[in-house]
Amino acid sequence: MPLIKPIQVLSDNIIVIEKLIMIQFLNVTKMYGELKALDNLTFQINLGEMVFIVGPSGAGKSTVLRLLYREEKPTSGQVFVSNVDVSRLPNSQMPLLRRRMGVVFQDFKLLQNKTSFENIAYPLFAIGMDQNEIKKRVHGALKVVGLTNKANDFPKNLSGGEQQRVGIARAIVQGPALLVADEPTGNLDPATSMEIFQLLERINQRGTTVLVATHNQPVVDQMRKRVLALNSGRMVSDVKTGTYISQAN
Ligand SMILES: Nc1ncnc2c1ncn2[C@@H]1O[C@H](COP(=O)(O)OP(=O)(O)OP(=O)(O)O)[C@@H](O)[C@H]1O
Ligand SMILES: [Mg+2]
Secondary structure, rough: OOOOOEEEEOOOOOEEOOOOOEEEEEEEEEEEOOEEEEEEEEEEEEOOOEEEEEEEOOOOHHHHHHOOOOOOOOOEEEEOOOOHHHHHHHHHHHHHHHHHHHEEEEOOOOOOOHHHHHHHHHHHHHHHHHOHHHHHHHHHHHHOOOOOOHOOOOOOOOOOHHHHHHHHHHHOOOOOOEEHHHHHHOOHHHHHHHHHHHHHHHHHHOOOEEEEOOOHHHHHHHHOOEEEEOOEEEOOOOOOOHHHHHHHO
């Protein structure tokens, strides 16, 4: 996908090179019936950033992510991924969006009757990729998440942390530009959670933009990334290297 106007010519001799934008919310309001889940939300995330989105339960974190992967549409306003307004994307273009965006869930959403390899390969089968290419890609993704030795195990024989690694491998197997994760460590113990966040950081360092909604205060405090804090559907702070406590309350 091409990106929004990276270069803006202000006059003959003044040229502004803008940061490349990966995510842009413009005056986004989301109503669920009478309930205002997001209230005129505007923010931007640049290519290559790793950003936490925090806030109390019901603040609207998952709603932000659902609008990004188009499980929901905004009531008003626009949601851009690169320069594509995903809220207006025709259904026929959705597979393209999904190829550019990996999604990681709290409950992993693995198919229980499939091995790690098969779970990760699933989106590649779905687009009709050649068998040899699938093998290469899946083994590459297993290597990134450190699970080469668990390729043939079923989810029930994996720990929670390992299951989430499979979930992450499935999310990155198509080489997405953007990875979004909703409470990826919500079901994991603190040590395992830290490992998962370090894995997400490594994926970010390989060039993928990463957006994580989380309640995991110790990890957010430790990682010193940009923190967006939501409350009642509004952005209450946006700090470059923030901590959970100072931003979320
Ligand atoms: N499908 C839905 N129908 C009706 N209301 C909804 C729906 N999804 C979310 N809401 C409401 O919208 C608000 C924002 O919900 P959201 O799930 O985005 O919050 P959250 O910040 O992710 O919370 P949590 O930390 O508990 O996951 C909440 O008041 C929630 O009850
Ligand atoms: Mg949520």
